[in-house]
Amino acid sequence: MIQMNIQLIISAIVLGLSMSGVYFLLTVGLSLCYGLMRMISLDQFFYYALGAYMVYTITSLTGSFLLGALGAMLTTLVVAFVVERLINKRVYSKPVMFSMILTFGVNLMGVGLIKYVWGLTPKPVASPIGGSLNILGTSVPGYRIFVILLAVLVYLAVQYFLNKTILGTAIRAGIDDAEKVKALGINISRLFTVTFVLSSVLSALAGVIHAPFVMVSPEMGMSITAFAFMVVIIGGLGSIKGTMVSALIVGQVVSLGALIWAPLAEMAPFLVMIFILLIKPTGLYGSKLMNR
């Protein structure tokens, strides 16, 4: 009996970690966009769903998940680029509210188009990595471990990009003060495009790796919205490290909460969020800068 419980807890922890990976990939884009462009890009959830659908289509056509993942990211790159150039760049200079409503519109339109192209029935995506690992006598699906490793890799890559490359330095400078970056002679609107497309591709990647966990459905973006927001809020908008930490927290709270009482899976992170906001209204790592 006790053996059983330990196994349950270990598999819940691993599941929670892999969920954290998905949440992190999805929210890092939200955070980056808010940090640099002062916009809340709600259309990230569309790219997330688009990524999942593309990986479903390409995988079922070619049989290769890797090809599907690459295709999904490429498609999103193009779509996000077009959306940014045509629509989003027009509201950067306006208050956050405008970008929220506008990108929500983009999101709705995108989801509607997905419904047209792929229909309403949920689609399954087979897990690309079979087999399982044995951790302390508990068998854990290999794919979950892969997701965790991938998320760690992406976190390191993003950190490297931001801290060690010149574009990343420019993005960090822009988070501080976009006007001064312009005055230095850097084309900030290109920087915005790069950041937005990067964020969207990461969101698509989140959709890709989440697809084998869940059925791919048009509403998948909507159903993960609340968790993504909770992650962003708990971590503090605009902070990559905060996003990572709070993704870890929310992942564990969701999966361990579900172990205790199923409805807790969705209520518990909300309670955690309220608790943290009562102590620190800007989230764990959010700074005063974010009041601007």
Add this chain to the structure above:
Amino acid sequence: MGRPNIVEVKNLSAAYGQSKVLFDVSLKIKANERVSIVGRNGAGKTTLLKCMASLLAPTNGSVVYDRTELVGKQSYEVARMGLKYIDQDKHVFLDLTVRENLELSSYATGDYDWDKVFKHFPKLKILIDRKGAYLSGGERQMLMVGRAILGDPKVLLIDEPTEGLAPSIVDDLVTTFHELSKDCAILTVGQNLSFVSRIAERIYAMKEGKLVAEITDAAEIKNSSYSHYL
């Protein structure tokens, strides 16, 4: 003096929404000249500089720099062409080290010759790995000017360079500006008359959005006889 005009501002007007701030401002800056604009708070000095650097769009008028019209250009293009604006708030990127601040400027202008920065501001070499947040006001001003001279600008627009700085640092700035003006023209804006007297070759007085006087006489500049325009 036969020096050519490097910047020529003609009939520049600007407004924030409905309220007009600049009225038909015209001025000229010659190459390697040190010009100052003095005026009270709210006279429109900062607005004028921002319009010249294309950070603000003027309602009409023209800014010609090096035979190129600047109005309508993006501010980053203007900066790359060699007309740099240095803000008054002494705001360096807090999260970036001195090195990264300079790297950014080099990236924008393609000029990686940092020796000229260290020649004017040797202290920056010592502080190279310190983050912007931990620099003093004077060091920040050095960094702001230092990163601006990368890319060999021909004009520096410096907004209130002495604000909030200790007198000894201001003295250093005076010598630095004199040296810098061997390579580029400098337009400063401010209310610190003793500083202006020491660096300016020519002074414009600004009042309520208009240029009201031009002082070219060296003696007048020296004894601050234009102080009634403030």
Add this chain to the structure above:
Amino acid sequence: MKRFINSWTGIFIVFILLYFLKGFLPPAFLTEVVIFSIYAMGCSFLIGRLGLTSFGQPAFLAFGAYGAGVYLYYFGTNSYVAILVGVLASLVINMLVGTFLVRLNSSYFTLCNQAFCVVTFFIFQKALVKWTFGDNGLLLISRMDPTPVIDLTSPRGIYLFSFIIAILVWLFFNYLMKKSVFGATCLCVKDNEEKLRFLGYKTFNIKWLAFVIANTVAGLAGALYTVYFCMVNANIANVSSASEAVAISMLGGAGTLFGPLVGSFIFIGLKDIVSRFISHWEVLVGFLLIVVMLAGEKGIVGSLESYLAKRKAKKSMMQPALTKEGGL
């Protein structure tokens, strides 16, 4: 004031005429428009006057709806009382939720609000499924008695009643926006909260009160919905319909008095027409949102108002010039 009365009587006469001209438009459509405009009024006020974008509006609609629904299902049969219970329930919940949400800055407010909406949906759908019956909902048809004066169980009765309520709400918001100091301070909060604080106002109280008013109005709309449809299910709190209130507000013009009515009329009309041809009208809502935001975010009524104001200003500028010329 005179112009105000004129425009009001105009609208009033149109709706009353429509009430008696039965065959003109389906009353179902009009009832929905009226109730929706009440619902959107709160959202429009929050966006236009307070600068708070509320994507969690369905949650507040649901509190009113479930307040009325639970009363009718478990306690009584009178629809008037049910609506009152719904409003009171949403008032109490808004007062509690407001103390928490309003402390946040506007970005966090929006995100938290939407998260709150999801959790509310979930509570009604799953956590309280024993009492709310989740997606099946509370069916109330057999439990509602005909009411005196205006029979709320008849389609025409509910239309007239919600129309009267809508007029009262509009009058209330008209007072709030145009006559009261409170409305002015709300605009200041949107513009520059810090400065208002320097003036000696406790901005928390202003935002809290505005939040409670706006969302209680949403609750009122929810209670009307329950009585109108004779049922309530968890879908009313579904976050995917969160865009509707915002879309209507932006379409009509956020913060304007007639915006919600015009917006509801166009939105629900379009939805009715479009859903006959294509099944997924989200595309349309999204498209409308994008167009409105890119076209200057003033909305239909907002653009009209500023156009009229401009013309008026031009006229008044022309007037003295003309007389001057005449004098010469």
